Amino acid sequence: MYRVLITDPLSHHGIEQLIRAEDVEVIQKTSLSPEELLEEIQYADALLVRSQTKVTAEVIAAGKKLKAIGRAGVGVDNIDIPAATSRGIIVVNAPDGNTVSTAEHTFAMLISLARNIPQGYHSTIQGEWKRKAFVGVELNRKILGIIGLGRIGTELAKRAKAFHMDVLAFDPYLTEEHARKIGITQASLDEVIVRADFITVHTPLTKETRHLLSTEAFAKMKPGVRIINCARGGIIDEEALAEAIRNQKVAGAALDVFETEPPGEHPLFALPQVIATPHLGASTREAQENVAIDVSAEVLHILREEPFKNAVNLPSIPAELQEKLRPYQNLAEKLGHFAVQTVKGALDEVTVTYSGELSEVDTAPLTRIILKGTLSHYLSDVNDVNAPYLAKERNIRVTEQKMSRSHGFTHLITVKIRTDSSDTSVSGTLLNGLGPRIIKIGEYSVDVQPFGHQLLIRHNDRPGAIGRVGTILGDHRVNIATMQVGRRDVGGRAIMMLGVDKAVPEELVNALEQMEEIDAVTPIDL
Ligand SMILES: NC(=O)C1=CN([C@@H]2O[C@H](COP(=O)(O)OP(=O)(O)OC[C@H]3O[C@@H](n4cnc5c(N)ncnc54)[C@H](O)[C@@H]3O)[C@@H](O)[C@H]2O)C=CC1
Numbered sequence: 001m002y003r004v005l006i007t008d009p010l011s012h013h014g015i016e017q018l019i020r021a022e023d024v025e026v027i028q029k030t031s032l033s034p035e036e037l038l039e040e041i042q043y044a045d046a047l048l049v050r051s052q053t054k055v056t057a058e059v060i061a062a063g064k065k066l067k068a069i070g071r072a073g074v075g076v077d078n079i080d081i082p083a084a085t086s087r088g089i090i091v092v093n094a095p096d097g098n099t100v101s102t103a104e105h106t107f108a109m110l111i112s113l114a115r116n117i118p119q120g121y122h123s124t125i126q127g128e129w130k131r132k133a134f135v136g137v138e139l140n141r142k143i144l145g146i147i148g149l150g151r152i153g154t155e156l157a158k159r160a161k162a163f164h165m166d167v168l169a170f171d172p173y174l175t176e177e178h179a180r181k182i183g184i185t186q187a188s189l190d191e192v193i194v195r196a197d198f199i200t201v202h203t204p205l206t207k208e209t210r211h212l213l214s215t216e217a218f219a220k221m222k223p224g225v226r227i228i229n230c231a232r233g234g235i236i237d238e239e240a241l242a243e244a245i246r247n248q249k250v251a252g253a254a255l256d257v258f259e260t261e262p263p264g265e266h267p268l269f270a271l272p273q274v275i276a277t278p279h280l281g282a283s284t285r286e287a288q289e290n291v292a293i294d295v296s297a298e299v300l301h302i303l304r305e306e307p308f309k310n311a312v313n314l315p316s317i318p319a320e321l322q323e324k325l326r327p328y329q330n331l332a333e334k335l336g337h338f339a340v341q342t343v344k345g346a347l348d349e350v351t352v353t354y355s356g357e358l359s360e361v362d363t364a365p366l367t368r369i370i371l372k373g374t375l376s377h378y379l380s381d382v383n384d385v386n387a388p389y390l391a392k393e394r395n396i397r398v399t400e401q402k403m404s405r406s407h408g409f410t411h412l413i414t415v416k417i418r419t420d421s422s423d424t425s426v427s428g429t430l431l432n433g434l435g436p437r438i439i440k441i442g443e444y445s446v447d448v449q450p451f452g453h454q455l456l457i458r459h460n461d462r463p464g465a466i467g468r469v470g471t472i473l474g475d476h477r478v479n480i481a482t483m484q485v486g487r488r489d490v491g492g493r494a495i496m497m498l499g500v501d502k503a504v505p506e507e508l509v510n511a512l513e514q515m516e517e518i519d520a521v522t523p524i525d526l
């Protein structure tokens with residue numbers, strides 16, 4: 001039974017699939033103190049949040065069973081992603097479900113700002129009738145500068161076009177084709193800042209975007225510019241904005257988000273030109289249903305080890321590629337796990353070569369799985385989320401190579417491992433209808449099914465050696481299930497790969513190593 005803890009209010013309809021799932025127990029506790037959260041998280045397999053719950057490194061560390069954190073929304077700045085990654089916890093969000101609602105809210109803020117609607121409402125219900133005080137401006141033919149033309153920026157641009165605004169957009173990833181398609185003009189950040197009548201930001205909050213609109217930026221703007229932030233507090237320097245409003249460079253600002261939330265008694269609220277909402281961008285029935293449905297489905301997939309798509313701490317893999325790579329996943333993990341058990345010493349380097357058909361596709365997801373197989377020999381709680389992180393942390397170099405030639409196989413994966421004292425190379429393939437096979441260990445060709453308990457014996461090819469090995473295993477009551485012998489030259493160095501029915505005891509390894517023909521004995525568990 002998976003325990004899913006929900007700590008922010010989520011749409012009931014959205015989480016219905018979790019409630020109805022027979023393998024899930026849903027715990028909804030939406031006003032936990034930090035101490036209570038630390039207690040509850042210990043028993044949770046997954047945590048679902050919106051933006052209120054602060055999922056800190058401490059919370060993540062306390063989540064001993066935690067496999068997934070789901071964010072019902074876009075921004076994941078309330079979740080310590082590096083901490084989750086280092087512990088192999090997958091963080092998923094719901095990036096699409098609230099796009100339209102947030103674009104509509106931004107548009108509502110834009111019109112409200114242009115026409116002083118909140119101020120007019122407030123004054124009117126106080127019994128005043130101040131028609132001259134609230135004269136606004138039209139949107140028609142005004143320049144709307146959009147910084148960040150992703151999902152929300154794009155939807156907003158379409159709505160602004162319908163109001164006959166000229167849209168200038170800056171986004172480092174904006175292509176000319178996308179700009180042309182939605183009928184807007186691509187511009188530099190400076191152009192947007194200098195030319196726009198309204199400036200709205202729709203980027204995430206990152207090192208680059210923190211205080212993107214600063215004193216310096218406000219100084220370059222048109223007098224009378226209006227500013228909107230429905231993305232993240234902190235993209236705009238709030239003190240600089242207040243100053244720019246006070247010195248009349250900025251005619252007004254509409255803010256849905258703040259550097260600190262809730263903002264309390266904020267100095268900006270003393271300025272009548274500022275209108276504000278309490279982070280309402282995504283607060284519609286539709287958006288909340290959409291994001292809760294999307295993130296619940298994603299978390300269920302993760303818990304059930306099914307494919308999922310919106311991981312924030314894993315590169316996204318197109319569905320078609322996922323389908324293509326799925327058959328190789330088991331082979332990849334076994335190869336990594338097998339190869340690492342055949343070396344001694346501290347791991348320095350893992351090189352994976354993909355040959356044949358696999359040389360033509362993005363194999364990074366398989367390399368992560370190979371790394372997981374490798375590192376799990378030394379470390380507990382390794383998965384394909386944290387494997388690259390753990391390798392980097394330990395200065396283990398990971399390289400991928402591609403080769404079209406595959407030695408007669410349609411595809412081949414070769415894992416080479418170098419440690420401070422030895423190296424190895426193991427190749428494997430998927431045999432049509434027969435599943436994963438290890439077909440080469442170092443220079444020796446073999447045909448080994450990578451499952452269960454194995455014994456790798458390096459020896460000299462002498463008559464009677466195989467028989468004596470069999471006798472010693474029999475004496476230790478270890479049954480041989482399969483046997484492979486590989487050699488390069490008659491009477492030269494050779495290997496034996498034995499599949500055995502139980503884990504090989506140390507005394508057996510010692511007894512085998514006493515044999516004159518034997519150089520080394522390595523038990524392998526897969
Ligand atoms: N107020 C609210 O309730 C909501 C706020 N949001 C916030 O809105 C923002 C945008 O969300 P989406 O459009 O869904 O995200 P998105 O990821 O689709 O778009 C973000 C865009 O910003 C661009 N970008 C990144 N760094 C940039 C930079 N330095 N300069 C210019 N552009 C840059 C990216 O290339 C991307 O195109 C996020 O911060 C999100 O958290 C999202 C939903 C609701």
Ligand SMILES: O=C(O)CCC(=O)C(=O)O
Nearest residue numbers: 050051073074075282283
């Ligand atoms: O959960 C919410 O209402 C906040 C939405 C939001 O800011 C986001 O999705 O980034």
